[in-house]
Amino acid sequence: MLIVSASVPAQNFYPPLPKMAVADLKEDIRILKKVLEANHPSLYWYTSKDSIDYYFETTIANITDSLNEVEYKNRLSKLIATIRCGHTTVRFSKAYGKIANRYRFPQFPLALKAWDDSLVVLGSAYNNDSIFKRGTIVTAINGRSPVEILDTLYQYISTDGYITNHKSQVISGNFPGWYKTIWGDGDSIYVIQYLDSLGQEREASIKAYRPIKDTIKKQIRDTTPTLTRREIRKLRLLNKRSMLIDTLHSTAFIRLTTFSGGRLKTFFRRSFKTLNRLSIANLVIDLRENGGGNVNNSIDLTRYLINKPFKVGDSIVAFSRRMQYSRYIKPSFIYWLAMNFGGKKMKDGKIHYRRYEQHQYKPATKHHYDGKLYLIQGGYTFSAATMFISHLQGQSNVKVLGEESGGGYYGNSAMHIPKITLPNSGLIVSLPLYRLVIDKSRLKGRGIMPDITIKPSSQAIREGYDIKLREVRRMIDSSR
Numbered sequence: 001m002l003i004v005s006a007s008v009p010a011q012n013f014y015p016p017l018p019k020m021a022v023a024d025l026k027e028d029i030r031i032l033k034k035v036l037e038a039n040h041p042s043l044y045w046y047t048s049k050d051s052i053d054y055y056f057e058t059t060i061a062n063i064t065d066s067l068n069e070v071e072y073k074n075r076l077s078k079l080i081a082t083i084r085c086g087h088t089t090v091r092f093s094k095a096y097g098k099i100a101n102r103y104r105f106p107q108f109p110l111a112l113k114a115w116d117d118s119l120v121v122l123g124s125a126y127n128n129d130s131i132f133k134r135g136t137i138v139t140a141i142n143g144r145s146p147v148e149i150l151d152t153l154y155q156y157i158s159t160d161g162y163i164t165n166h167k168s169q170v171i172s173g174n175f176p177g178w179y180k181t182i183w184g185d186g187d188s189i190y191v192i193q194y195l196d197s198l199g200q201e202r203e204a205s206i207k208a209y210r211p212i213k214d215t216i217k218k219q220i221r222d223t224t225p226t227l228t229r230r231e232i233r234k235l236r237l238l239n240k241r242s243m244l245i246d247t248l249h250s251t252a253f254i255r256l257t258t259f260s261g262g263r264l265k266t267f268f269r270r271s272f273k274t275l276n277r278l279s280i281a282n283l284v285i286d287l288r289e290n291g292g293g294n295v296n297n298s299i300d301l302t303r304y305l306i307n308k309p310f311k312v313g314d315s316i317v318a319f320s321r322r323m324q325y326s327r328y329i330k331p332s333f334i335y336w337l338a339m340n341f342g343g344k345k346m347k348d349g350k351i352h353y354r355r356y357e358q359h360q361y362k363p364a365t366k367h368h369y370d371g372k373l374y375l376i377q378g379g380y381t382f383s384a385a386t387m388f389i390s391h392l393q394g395q396s397n398v399k400v401l402g403e404e405s406g407g408g409y410y411g412n413s414a415m416h417i418p419k420i421t422l423p424n425s426g427l428i429v430s431l432p433l434y435r436l437v438i439d440k441s442r443l444k445g446r447g448i449m450p451d452i453t454i455k456p457s458s459q460a461i462r463e464g465y466d467i468k469l470r471e472v473r474r475m476i477d478s479s480r
Contacts, residue, residue, distance in 0.1 A: 014102045019066035024424035026060050029076070032429060035325045035420050036083075041318050041435035042413040046084035046161055046445065055082045069096050070103075070181060072425055077156040080429065084445075086160040086382065086407065087414045093426030104177075106185050109209035110192075112138060112175040113456060114168045115403075119146040120458045121194075122172075125209040132194065132206065135462020139201060140193035141179075153178050159406065161445030166406030169379030176209075237262055243271050250281040251476055256301075259384045260293030265300055272304045272367035282476050284374045288402065288468075292383025295415070299361055302391050304369055305398075309360040310391050313438045316353035316415060318343060321433075328420050335418045335433060353415065353434060372479070373398045374472050377450060382407040383414055389448055390438055399475070402454055402468050405447035411437040 033056050036043050044052060059079045067075070069092060077090045092100065109125040110132055121136040141149060150171065157167040171178050189205050196202050227235070240262030244253045252275055275283065292298075295312065302310065321339035326332035343351040375389050377400060386407030392398045415434035422429070452471070460467035 014099075017068035017070065017103065019068050020072060020425055021066055022063055025063050025067060025072055028422040028424045028427070029056060029060050029063075029079070031325070031328060032076075032420065032422060035328055035431065036088075038322075038324045039318075039320060039329075039431060039433060040083075040085075040088065040413070041433065042085055043083060045413070045435070047082055052082065055079055069093060069425065069427070073427055074156060074182065076427060076429075077158075081155060081158045084159065084161055085413050085432065086158055086163075086166065087412060087417055087430060087432040089158045089430050091428040091430075093428065095426055106188070106208035106210040108141075108176040108179040108190060109206055110138075110176070112172070113461060114146075114150055114171045114175065115165070115456050116168075117147045117150070118456075118458075119149070119175075120456070120461050122461065124206075125176075125211075126206075129206075131204050132192070133462070134464070135458050137195040137458050138192060139195060142187060142191055149179075153182060156182065160408035160412050160447070161410075163379075163404060163406060163408070163445075163447045165379040165404045165447065166382065167379070169406065240264075241267050243267075243274075245274070245278065245280065247278065249476060249480075250279070252280045252283050254283065254285045255289075256285060256287055256385075257289040258293045259290065259295075259297040259301075259388075264294075264297045268297075268301055268304060269367065272364075272369055275369055275371075276367050281371045282374070283369060283371055284376065284469075284472050286376045286469075287381050287385045287389065288376055288378040289380050290382070290385035291380055292385050292387075292407065292414070295356070295384050295387070298384040298388045302388055303361055303364040304367065305373060305392055306363050307370075307395060307397075309362050311358065311360055312356035312387070313411065313436045314357070314440045315437045316356045316434050318351040318353075318434050321351050328423065329418050329431065330421060331418060335416050338416055339433065356436075370397065372476075374475070375400045376468050376472065377402045377405045377448065378468075379403060379406045381405040381448075383412060386412070386448060387436075387438060390442075393448060393451070399452060400448065400450045401452045401472060402450050404449055407447060408444075409446055409448045410439070410442045410444040411435065 056079065059075055063075070073090055073092060080088055080090050111122040113120045113122050119138040121132050121134055121138065123134060124132050138146065150168070153171055154164060154167045157170055159166045185208065188208050190208070191203065191205050193201055193203050240258050241264060242255050245251075246253070254271065299312065318339060321336065321343060323329055323332050323336055326336070329335075339351060342353060344354050346352050373392070375392065375398065377389055381389065382405070386405045386409070389400060389405065390409055393400050413432035413435050415432065415436060417430050417432050420429040420431050454468045454471050457467055
């Protein structure tokens with residue numbers, strides 16, 4: 001059996017995380033249930049009240065001993081995931097956030113890409129790793145198959161309805177962290193089954209990764225160039241939005257990672273002015289990293305591209321704007337004001353966001369884009385980004401490519417999202433206040449299904465090319 005390792009001295013050890021008393025942990029869950037019952041608009045949208053009550057009661061009953069914050073967060077995350085709301089998630093306390101890096105290592109040493117029933121190596125923490133190269137297919141870790149691993153991790157991740165692709169993307173973003181959080185760091189060596197270059201199943205062991213604290217800091221100092229404030233601001237903007245134009249192929253590529261910040265209204269106006277001036281025939285918008293953001297920015301971009309009037313949704317409702325448990329909700333007063341001045345109580349007894357329900361947004365008359373439009377989506381495509389794509393899918397000049405979106409096609413719970421801070425543990429739970437139904441005629445519980453499905457592949461990962469962008473380029477070339 002081969003063993004992959006490196007000569008890595010041990011990191012400084014810290015004392016174990018403190019335990020919290022059983023009574024305090026149970027009280028936090030009871031408080032959380034009361035807050036959700038009072039203000040969550042979709043607590044029983046996918047899961048019946050009887051089932052939600054059962055999950056809360058069972059979680060409380062199963063706490064028979066004190067727990068540290070990681071252990072408790074796992075219990076709470078698994079509980080909250082049963083609501084099936086992607087905007088209702090559990091975060092560590094602010095206090096833990098300040099010390100989290102102390103407990104980051106040792107950890108599983110491989111970054112893995114997850115999808116369907118597959119795990120593929122993206123990289124190894126060991127520079128001398130000649131076995132687990134990028135693109136290697138993993139068939140088991142410590143006797144657990146990819147299906148077993150993913151099915152277990154999925155239980156701790158919130159998502160809209162029954163969309164697992166979002167969960168896969170979240171896991172891919174930090175597989176070592178997820179593995180450590182759920183299975184702990186008791187394994188000093190991991191036994192991994194994998195497929196070699198000939199497709200034969202092999203087995204090798206790899207040591208848990210534990211770097212030197214001082215080495216990490218030194219590497220950061222040595223590799224981080226000195227930048228001016230202006231350069232830093234520019235990089236931050238580029239990280240949120242950018243556009244590249246290939247005039248030879250009359251194609252523009254926009255990468256948009258958020259609908260918040262980034263001076264997006266100005267960016268959109270200048271970008272579409274340029275596209276029209278250059279008569280660009282093809283526009284590719286990459287939304288695979290876009291988790292949503294400001295609805296108004298999503299509307300603004302839609303207006304440059306859509307060919308008919310549209311509204312945000314069929315219904316945007318809250319069941320109450322009274323915040324009975326405001327002492328746990330932050331910032332409660334700001335959201336109370338927003339709901340009282342922006343919402344209207346209707347005959348059905350619900351609070352309606354009437355402007356978004358009624359207002360018909362018209363296509364932009366200036367700099368409107370009418371060329372071929374390719375929208376790339378994936379599991380991270382969420383919330384306002386899902387809303388944006390859903391308004392455009394089906395238009396004659398639009399093709400949606402990639403994987404199922406992470407956000408719900410039918411709708412979601414969002415708009416205003418304050419935070420619940422639990423008094424004893426300090427854990428933070430996000431609380432959406434409005435339920436958005438984009439189109440009541442759509443299928444409920446799934447994301448946007450692409451017109452052209454393009455899954456990840458081990459070959460693309462191994463050879464280092466973007467399989468989705470490659471397919472878009474092929475489509476554009478073949479249409480010329």
